[in-house]
Amino acid sequence: MIINHQILVLGGGPAGLNAAKYAANAGADVGLIDSGVRLGGQYWRHTGDISVDHAMHHNFDQGSLLIDAVLTNPQIKVYLECQIWSVSIVNDSIVLRSLFQIFQTQKLIIATGAYDRSIPFPGWDIPGVITAGAAQALLKGSGVIAGKNIVVAGTGPFLLPVAAGISRHGGNIVGVLEAAYKTSWVKGITTLIRSPFKIVEGFGYIKTLRKNKVELRFGHAVTAAHAGADGLLESVTVANIDRNFNVKSTYSLKCDVAAISWGFTPDTSIAGALDVRQRVNHDGSVIIEVDDDQRAIQSNALIEIYAAGESTGIGGSELALAEGAIAGLAAAHDPGISNQLRKLRRRAQKFAHTLSKVYPVASGWQSWLTSETLICRCEEVTYQTVREAAEELGAIDARGAKLMTRCGMGMCQGRICGRSISDLFDGNQVDRIQFASRPIITPITLGELAQEGLL
Amino acid sequence: MITFTFNGVELFAISGQSVSAALLTNNERITRYTRINNSPRGLFCGIGVCFDCLLIIDGKPNQRGCITMVQSGMTVEIQK
Numbered sequence: 001m002i003i004n005h006q007i008l009v010l011g012g013g014p015a016g017l018n019a020a021k022y023a024a025n026a027g028a029d030v031g032l033i034d035s036g037v038r039l040g041g042q043y044w045r046h047t048g049d050i051s052v053d054h055a056m057h058h059n060f061d062q063g064s065l066l067i068d069a070v071l072t073n074p075q076i077k078v079y080l081e082c083q084i085w086s087v088s089i090v091n092d093s094i095v096l097r098s099l100f101q102i103f104q105t106q107k108l109i110i111a112t113g114a115y116d117r118s119i120p121f122p123g124w125d126i127p128g129v130i131t132a133g134a135a136q137a138l139l140k141g142s143g144v145i146a147g148k149n150i151v152v153a154g155t156g157p158f159l160l161p162v163a164a165g166i167s168r169h170g171g172n173i174v175g176v177l178e179a180a181y182k183t184s185w186v187k188g189i190t191t192l193i194r195s196p197f198k199i200v201e202g203f204g205y206i207k208t209l210r211k212n213k214v215e216l217r218f219g220h221a222v223t224a225a226h227a228g229a230d231g232l233l234e235s236v237t238v239a240n241i242d243r244n245f246n247v248k249s250t251y252s253l254k255c256d257v258a259a260i261s262w263g264f265t266p267d268t269s270i271a272g273a274l275d276v277r278q279r280v281n282h283d284g285s286v287i288i289e290v291d292d293d294q295r296a297i298q299s300n301a302l303i304e305i306y307a308a309g310e311s312t313g314i315g316g317s318e319l320a321l322a323e324g325a326i327a328g329l330a331a332a333h334d335p336g337i338s339n340q341l342r343k344l345r346r347r348a349q350k351f352a353h354t355l356s357k358v359y360p361v362a363s364g365w366q367s368w369l370t371s372e373t374l375i376c377r378c379e380e381v382t383y384q385t386v387r388e389a390a391e392e393l394g395a396i397d398a399r400g401a402k403l404m405t406r407c408g409m410g411m412c413q414g415r416i417c418g419r420s421i422s423d424l425f426d427g428n429q430v431d432r433i434q435f436a437s438r439p440i441i442t443p444i445t446l447g448e449l450a451q452e453g454l455l
Numbered sequence: 456m457i458t459f460t461f462n463g464v465e466l467f468a469i470s471g472q473s474v475s476a477a478l479l480t481n482n483e484r485i486t487r488y489t490r491i492n493n494s495p496r497g498l499f500c501g502i503g504v505c506f507d508c509l510l511i512i513d514g515k516p517n518q519r520g521c522i523t524m525v526q527s528g529m530t531v532e533i534q535k
């Protein structure tokens with residue numbers, strides 16, 4: 001059976017929730033799809049146990065109010081545990097497929113969010129090396145602390161709530177290593193605190209870290225990870241780095257978990273399959289390009305595609321909410337998008353832009369690699385293999401390297417390594433965008449398809 | 456509290472947790488061994504993007520532990 005809705009929203013985070021709410025309030029019939037078991041996305045990820053959720057979240061009230069408003073709105077039908085793995089345009093309709101359902105619509109709002117940006121380094125495939133987002137998801141979604149002795153590292157304002165959350169709930173943080181230098185970091189934090197837009201929630205975390213005597217080091221990064229005899233993470237090499245990320249000196253730190261994040265990568269997987277225009281943003285990430293109504297650019301006049309939230313550029317939950325509201329109203333053809341809403345969005349975007357300059361990822365990370373370091377985790381392609389493709393086989397860009405070495409061709413379809421490979425090749429914009437475009441949104445096995453009777 | 460098995464051993468979990476979270480609580484960090492180098496892998500991205508946390512769950516291979524909720528009586532196995 002094919003499920004039809006006037007408007008389909010893909011993604012139930014802040015952007016998608018607000019888009020669904022505003023579109024429904026404007027009279028539209030809305031379907032809201034998310035792969036998770038609960039609504040809320042990354043920001044309002046929760047366990048479903050109210051007492052736990054309030055303890056984990058800085059402002060869960062706002063989230064639970066919005067989630068309730070969506071769940072109780074008769075104009076909105078919510079589809080959970082529904083991972084969309086393929087999308088196509090068939091007879092001038094947009095068709096989305098999950099394992100169990102087929103959805104059809106003329107108007108789609110993409111609100112697929114983002115995931116942690118990772119950069120490769122020796123040992124990053126050892127169990128125990130995780131993303132900062134993974135540590136956060138474990139805590140917020142399952143109430144679990146990722147390990148016994150945790151290093152939090154990388155760059156960006158997100159490291160602080162992750163470290164503080166773990167520390168507040170009794171976890172032991174052996175160090176927070178921020179790659180940015182203190183002067184620029186202080187500038188960033190001051191901007192954050194003064195701004196009405198919170199890129200990450202709450203500011204109590206600095207107090208928490210101080211109170212729990214958690215050490216915060218600037219100009220430091222984890223440049224290698226080491227496993228014990230059991231194959232699990234035992235220690236990391238910490239480097240004092242210069243502004244270009246070149247190593248000045250190193251020391252070793254014992255830990256069983258290293259939670260590392262270099263900002264976020266927008267999830268635009270769906271855009272390539274729909275032939276929606278993407279571009280490279282000021283921070284080097286590939287985003288879905290939208291107009292003033294959050295409408296995406298594509299060539300079929302009989303369908304409308306909008307995008308909101310992190311998939312149109314990293315900016316935090318408040319920007320995602322504003323963009324979602326505008327996308328919802330625009331998709332419902334409601335003329336009531338206020339100038340105030342547009343102004344709010346513009347200010348939040350500007351702020352996100354300013355902040356992103358405080359936390360650059362400099363190219364010196366490439367000097368941390370050894371010939372055996374995996375670049376592509378899925379296909380286990382080493383740095384040496386990628387280099388040989390460039391130096392001996394004549395690969396001039398990421399797509400060339402992919403064809404020659406299979407890097408970026410594994411299960412994750414280049415989501416984790418794509419950005420880094422294109423950085424290794426000093427990727428031009430077209431190469432970067434095409435590397436990020438994939439025909440299938442989420443890989444599923446032929447066996448799974450057969451099992452569900454789809455083959 | 457519910458119980459599930461990991462490689463045949465019975466473990467405790469809290470319902471509503473992901474399989475990955477339940478395994479970590481029980482000090483189990485390796486979910487699979489890779490195809491080419493046979494090296495151990497575990498949770499990485501935590502949100503269903505990287506496909507590193509693949510496990511055999513109730514007989515089905517290639518299941519992502521980080522986005523699968525643990526259920527009472529579930530059988531979970533390392534994927535090789």
Ligand SMILES: Cc1cc2nc3c(=O)[nH]c(=O)nc-3n(C[C@H](O)[C@H](O)[C@H](O)COP(=O)(O)OP(=O)(O)OC[C@H]3O[C@@H](n4cnc5c(N)ncnc54)[C@H](O)[C@@H]3O)c2cc1C
Nearest residue numbers: 011013014015035041042043084112113115133200309310
């Ligand atoms: C792991 C992680 C943890 C984070 N934690 C925090 C935090 O604690 N505090 C904070 O301030 N910011 C956090 N962030 C930043 C976060 O990106 C923003 O705060 C905010 O959640 C962005 O809102 P959004 O609506 O754009 O996207 P998201 O909240 O990411 O929502 C996108 C939703 O789309 C769904 N989706 C994507 N693709 C598909 C598909 N193919 N089929 C079905 N569903 C799909 C996802 O399951 C997700 O629920 C986190 C980011 C990550 C990656």
Ligand code: FES
Nearest residue numbers: 499501505506521
């Ligand atoms: S840890 Fe990345 S998919 Fe599960």
